[in-house]
Amino acid sequence: MSTSHPRAELTVAKARQIRRLALGMVYRAKQGHPGGDMSVTDILATLYFGALRVDPANPNDPKRDRFILSKGHCTGAFYATLAEKGFFPLDQLDTYMQPLSKLNGHPNRNYTPGVETNTGPLGHGMPVAVGAAIAGQIDQADYRVFVVVGDGELQEGSNWEAALTAGHRKLANLTLIIDRNGLQQGARTEDTAALEPLADKWRAFGWDVVEVDGHDHDALLSIFTAPTAGRTKPLCVLARTHKGQGISFMRDQVSWHHGVPNQAQYELALQEIGQ
């Protein structure tokens, strides 16, 4: 992978660390969603370590950029990212899904700094992101709003209701990232309720669309850090990803949606991810 973007060296290293941490969390908790954790990791790493204006010391700063993980089942990667960023101590990750842990299986803003809104039921992030973007528009604030959805998640109608509003209101401060790994819980999206042609759908709803390799840090960084000044529409980043990215036996395998590695698999996966 080329790392010509000035921040790419850092984000690639962080992504490796996030993958290791997330996998360890799933391994110890004996549950979780490693497939989707791995597919969204490079998006999270480039956002948090290359683009988002957020301050772990002041997580509720009204001027902060907003990030919403709508595919809330991927807390392995999300909590690991927040901890790496400094929102809470790294050793807290060991409590993932343990009794009374603050690190619930799905993110809860009342327990975990850095979480903007509680997700878990799919199809909730987009409307909330649209609301946050409208608030920013009303206040002429310069914060941006980012939301990540799963591709299977896009089968929920609420996304499209929110998409209409965002297009209608020309929310140029809003960026949607679709984690287009092609798989949902039980099968391929195209074998369940097909989404393609997906880019055309977003264009038809009044959005700009950019397609990208969702594991290419240079490409992600240049999209996320591009100036927003000339924008007149919300932006949809259609990120082509692989479920289980970084771990050969998980890659593109639907069974790893919520599979849990055994010890040998865990060790092999850590080796493949590297230090």
Added chain:
Amino acid sequence: MSAEINAAGRYDCREAFAKTIEALAEKDERIVAVVNDSVGSSKLVGFQKRFPNRLINVGIAEQAMVGVGAGLANGGKVPFVSGASCFLTARALEQIKADVAYTNTNVKLCGMSSGVAYGELGPTHHSIEDFAWLRLLPNLTITAPSDRWETEQAVKAAAATEGPFFLRISRMAVPDLVRPSDAMFQIGKAETLRQGRDATIIANGVMVSRAIEAADQLAASGMNVRVVNMASIAPLDIEAIRSAAETGAIVTAEEHSVRGGLGGAVAEVVATSCPCRLRILGFPGFLPTGSPEFLLERYGLTASGIADAVRQTIEARKAA
């Protein structure tokens, strides 16, 4: 009448649900399954293999799933609409109200992995409000089976009875109850599993075997406690509640919020027609993270928790 707990094993009621639907579908071509990317979690992989054209996976779209179910019923099918109870009932509540209950369509809603089966996944995935919000809807029959046998009976009854149903199917493993050979499942009828005069425990779903164990513990200290399995919440067996009130103390136990569920239904009857001491056991609100068993224990939804509540309720009555 008496039922014993078969200690030989514990079972996920989804398996009995799926097995029964497959057997029924073999004989009745009208039976179809409707799912929201939940083929595996509804245990319908076998159904899909056998009847590929009769499994409709609408994707992750619960509102459409329930509406599609109503449309299939309109076309003469008998749809079993099956998904995780939390999303099926919460996300599609208006479809359930308008397209199923109000329109009065022959739709069988099957809420999988109800209660706190998804303990560690948190309150978004707990389904501890479903009795409350569905109990308000006219025309809808609501059943929460206690074991494999009752799950099978409830599925058969739903298939055989025209009209809207909600079946609340547990994933948390439960033992089989050994019932008398003439035991019958009847919609709207409570099942007395232990006779008793000193107090009555009314339970359903995963709490029934725990209620029997509680009665056994209390019997060891000389208390004679009735156990009633109230699998049907709607229609409600009002006579069974009036009769329970005659024992002077009722404790209800459910894998649900303390508000609006089984306890709420019993309280409505007790308060308006047969006042007696009543204690409602269930969950207080949004729950912390933890395994299903951890959560049940934390909120006293165990055999000893129920037994303690019965003792306290009897004491309170005596003290009054």
